[in-house]
Amino acid sequence: MKFSATNIPGVWIVEVTSSQDERGLFARTFCADTFSQHGLVSQFPQCNSSWNAKKGTLRGMHYQDMPHPEIKLVRCTKGRVFDVVVDLRADAPTHRKWVGVELDANRRNAVYIPEGCAHGFLTLEDDCEVFYHMGERYVPELARGVRWNDPAFQIEWPMHPALISERDASLPDYVS
Template sequence: MKFVPTAVSGAFVVEVEARSDDRGMFARTFDAQTFAAQGLVPVYPQCNVSQNHKRGTLRGIHYQAEPRPEIKLVRATRGRVFDVAVDLRPDSPSYLKWASVELDAISHNAFYIPAGCAHGFLTLEDDCELFYQMSETYVPELARGVRWDDPAFSIAWPFTPSIINERDAALESYSQETNL
C-alpha cells in the first residue's frame, strides 16, 4: 500500500499495489501493522455501507463531535464518487481546507480521513456503493454536519448535486462555536 498525503493534514489517499495475472488481480487493501507503522489508526470497531442509486447524489458533509470524533477509511466497492474531507480542527495547519479524491471500484483506492474532519461525497455515476471503516461507533447526539456548498470551504464539486436528502439540504454553514 502507498499512502499519498493530501491538502488536509493527516488525510491520505491509500493506493493499493495490485498484482495481476491470468486469473485476475489481487491486492491488500488494509493491514493493521502497515497502518500503525504510518501512525494511522489500525482498529475499526464499526463498518458501514452506503448504497446510492443515481449519479448526482450528495451525502454530507458529516462528522462526529468530541469526545468521540471518528476517523474514517472510505472506499468505493461499486461505481465512482468524488469524495471530500474538510478540516474542522482549529489547531490544524490545514484548518478549513478541503481535499478530494475520486474513489472507484476499479482502482480499489481508499481515503483516510482523520478525526476532526468532516466527510461528504458526490456520486459520479449511477449505482455507487461505499464501504466505511470507522474508528468509533456512531453516537447520534454527537452527529454534526455542515453545508455542502458552504462558502467557508469553497469546495470545487465537479457539478451541482441533483439529489440531496432533506437533512443534508437543511444543514447550516460552518461556525466554530456551534459545530463543536
C-alpha cells in the same frame, strides 16, 4: 499499499498494488501493521456501507463530535465518487481547507480521514456503493454536519448535486 499525503495533515490517499494473472487480481486493501507503521489508527470497531442509485447523489458533510470523534477509511466498492474532506480543527493551519479525491472501485483506492474533519461525497455515476471503516462507534447524539456548499469552504464539486437528503440540504453553515 502506497500512502500519499494530501495538503491536509492526517488525510491520506491509500492506493493498492495488485497481483494479476489469468484468474483476475488480488490486492491487499488493509493491513493493521502497515497502517500502524504510518501512525494511523488500525482498529475499526464498526464498518458501514452506503448504496446510491443515481449519479449526482450527494451525502455530507458529516462528522461526529467530541468525546467520540470519528476516524474513517473510505473506499468506493462500486462505481466512482468524488470524495471530500474538510478540516474543521480550529487549531490546524489547514482549518476550513478541503481536499477532494476521486475514489474508483476499479482502482480500489481509499481516503483516510482523521478526527476533526467533515466528510462527504458526490456520486459520479449511477449505482455506486461506498464502504467505510469507522474508528469509533456511531453515537447518534454526537452526529454533526455542515452544509455541502458552505462559502467558508468553497468546495469545487465536479457537478451540482441532483439528489440530496432533506437532512443534508438543511445542515448549517460552519461556525468557527
